[in-house]
Amino acid sequence: MSDSVAINDVQDRFDRVMAQVRTRLSKRQYQTWFERASLVGWQGSNLVVGVPNRFYQVWFQSKFSEMVREAAEHVCRAPVSVAFEIDGQAPPAEDAASEPEATSSPPAPPARMEQPQTAVAAPAAPMQDVYPAPFTGSGAEDVPLRLNELYSFDNFIIGPSNSVAHASARAVAQNPGRAYNPLFIHGSVGLGKTHLLHAVCHEFLQRFPDDRVCFLSCEEFTNEFVRSLQRNDVDSFRARFRNVHLLVIDDIHFLKGKERTQEEFFHTFNGLYQSNRQIVLSSDAAPNEIPTLEDRLVSRFTWGLVSQLEQPEMETRMAIVRRKAELMHIRIGNEVVEFIASNFRNNIRELEGALLSTKAYADVLGQPISLEIAAAALKQSLKPAGLGITLERITQLVCEHYGVTVAELRSKRRGRSISEPRQVIMFLARKLTKLSLQEIGDHFGGRDHSTVLYAVRQVEKRYKTDPNFAALLERLADRLGGNLREES
Numbered sequence: 001m002s003d004s005v006a007i008n009d010v011q012d013r014f015d016r017v018m019a020q021v022r023t024r025l026s027k028r029q030y031q032t033w034f035e036r037a038s039l040v041g042w043q044g045s046n047l048v049v050g051v052p053n054r055f056y057q058v059w060f061q062s063k064f065s066e067m068v069r070e071a072a073e074h075v076c077r078a079p080v081s082v083a084f085e086i087d088g089q090a091p092p093a094e095d096a097a098s099e100p101e102a103t104s105s106p107p108a109p110p111a112r113m114e115q116p117q118t119a120v121a122a123p124a125a126p127m128q129d130v131y132p133a134p135f136t137g138s139g140a141e142d143v144p145l146r147l148n149e150l151y152s153f154d155n156f157i158i159g160p161s162n163s164v165a166h167a168s169a170r171a172v173a174q175n176p177g178r179a180y181n182p183l184f185i186h187g188s189v190g191l192g193k194t195h196l197l198h199a200v201c202h203e204f205l206q207r208f209p210d211d212r213v214c215f216l217s218c219e220e221f222t223n224e225f226v227r228s229l230q231r232n233d234v235d236s237f238r239a240r241f242r243n244v245h246l247l248v249i250d251d252i253h254f255l256k257g258k259e260r261t262q263e264e265f266f267h268t269f270n271g272l273y274q275s276n277r278q279i280v281l282s283s284d285a286a287p288n289e290i291p292t293l294e295d296r297l298v299s300r301f302t303w304g305l306v307s308q309l310e311q312p313e314m315e316t317r318m319a320i321v322r323r324k325a326e327l328m329h330i331r332i333g334n335e336v337v338e339f340i341a342s343n344f345r346n347n348i349r350e351l352e353g354a355l356l357s358t359k360a361y362a363d364v365l366g367q368p369i370s371l372e373i374a375a376a377a378l379k380q381s382l383k384p385a386g387l388g389i390t391l392e393r394i395t396q397l398v399c400e401h402y403g404v405t406v407a408e409l410r411s412k413r414r415g416r417s418i419s420e421p422r423q424v425i426m427f428l429a430r431k432l433t434k435l436s437l438q439e440i441g442d443h444f445g446g447r448d449h450s451t452v453l454y455a456v457r458q459v460e461k462r463y464k465t466d467p468n469f470a471a472l473l474e475r476l477a478d479r480l481g482g483n484l485r486e487e488s
C-alpha cells in the first residue's frame with residue numbers, strides 16, 4: 001500500500017470520528033469547537049487531534065477528550081488514546097479569527113455548562129491569552145522531548161501534602177544518580193505526579209544541557225515495545241534507552257499484567273541503574289500495591305526513595321488556584337478562590353477545570369468573575385446544597401444573627417454567648433460544605449478536629465430535640481442557600 005493511500009485511510013477514519021462527534025453536539029457547539037479541529041496523526045491506537053491554540057487545547061482536554069475517545073473507539077472498535085496538540089496552522093494571536101466565533105455570535109458554552117438565560121456578549125478577552133505557549137522541545141536521540149513549560153518547580157505550590165515529593169524531585173534533578181535512585185512518586189490522580197516529573201526534566205536540562213533525557217508514559221513505553229516486537233526490531237527499541245542520562249516514566253502502574261513489558265523494563269532499569277543513570281517513576285499506587293507487578297521490580301522500585309503525594313490542604317488548594325489564575329491571566333477575587341478551593345478537594349486537575357469553566361462562563365456573559373458566576377458555571381459539578389456556601393459566608397451570617405464579631409469568635413473566650421455561635425458555624429460548615437473537620441478547626445485559630453467534632457455533635461443533638469433551635473438552624477441554612485434536611 002502506498003503512503004498516500006495510507007494517509008487517505010487515516011484521514012477517512014478521522015472524518016468518520018468527526019461525523020460521530022457531530023451527532024453528539026449541537027450544531028453551534030460543533031461549529032465553535034470542532035470546525036477547526038484537524039488530524040495531526042494517528043499511529044496505532046494514538047490519535048492526535050490538532051486544535052488552533054492553547055485555549056482550545058485546554059478546553060478539549062478538560063471537556064471533550066472523553067467524547068472524542070469514545071467516538072474514535074466507536075469508529076475503530078478498538079481502544080484509542082486521544083491527545084490534543086496545537087497544530088500551528090492557526091492565524092497569529094492578534095487575528096480575531098483565532099478566537100472561537102469572536103464575530104457575530106458568541107461561543108457556545110462547552111458541553112456541561114448551562115446555557116445562559118440572557119442574550120450574551122462576545123468574550124471580553126482574547127481567549128488565546130489564557131495560557132502561554134506550552135511546549136519546549138529538546139532531548140534524547142531522534143525522539144523529541146515534549147515537556148509542558150508550565151510544569152516547572154516554580155509553578156509547583158508546596159504544602160504539607162507534597163513537600164517531601166517536591167524536595168526529593170528537586171534533589172534528583174540537582175544530583176542525578178546520587179540523591180535517590182530510583183525516585184518513585186505515587187499518589188492518586190490529579191495530584192501533580194506528571195507535573196513533578198516534567199519539572200525534574202526541566203531542571204535537569206537546565207543544569208546538564210548536553211545530557212540526554214528520555215521522558216515517556218508507561219503506555220508509550222509499552223506500545224513502542226510491542227511495536228518493536230511486531231517489527232522484529234527489539235534491538236533498536238533497547239538502543240533508545242542505552243545512552244540516556246535521565247529516564248522518566250510516568251504512570252508505571254500501567255505495567256501491571258504485562259509480563260513481557262515488565263521483563264523488558266527490568267533490563268532497561270538494570271542497565272541504567274548500573275551506570276548510575278537517574279530513573280524517576282510515577283504511579284497511582286505504592287510499588288507493593290501495584291497488582292501483578294513482579295517482585296523483583298517491586299523491590300527495585302524501593303531501592304531509592306518512595307514518596308507519596310497526598311491530597312492538598314485548603315491553603316495549598318487556594319494557593320494553587322491563585323497561581324493557576326495568574327498563569328492564565330485570570331483576575332479572580334479571594335472569595336471565588338476560596339469557593340473553588342473548598343468545593344474541589346481531591347484532585348487538582350478538577351480545581352483547574354473549575355477555574356477554566358468559571359473563566360469561560362464569565363467571558364461568554366462578558367462579565368467579570370464573581371461568586372455568582374462561579375456558582376453558575378460550576379453548578380453541575382457541585383452538590384446542590386454546597387453552592388456558593390463558604391466558611392466566610394457562614395461566619396458572617398451567624399455573627400450577624402448572634403450580634404458578635406468575628407474576632408470575638410476566634411478568641412479563646414468560652415462564655416455561652418460566644419461558644420454557641422462558634423458551634424453553630426462549625427455545624428453549618430460541616431453540613432453545608434465539603435470542608436474537613438480539621439479545615440474547619442483551622443478557621444478558628446487551629447482548633448483540632450476532635451473539638452470540631454464535639455461541637456458538631458452538640459449542635460446536632462440540640463437540633464433533634466429543640467424545635468426552636470432547629471428552626472433557627474434551618475433559617476440560617478436557607479439564607480445561605482443550603483438545606484439541612486437534604487444533607488446526611
Ligand code: ADP
Pocket residue numbers: 151155156157158162187188189190191192193194195196320323348349352
Ligand atoms: P497526576 O499526574 O498526578 O494525575 P498532574 O501532574 O497531571 O497530576 O496534575 C494535574 C494538574 O494539577 C496539573 O495542571 C498540575 O499543574 C496541577 N498541580 C498539581 N499539583 C500542583 C501543585 N502543587 N502546584 C501547582 N499545580 C499543581
Ligand code: MG
Pocket residue numbers: 193194195250
Ligand atoms: Mg499524570
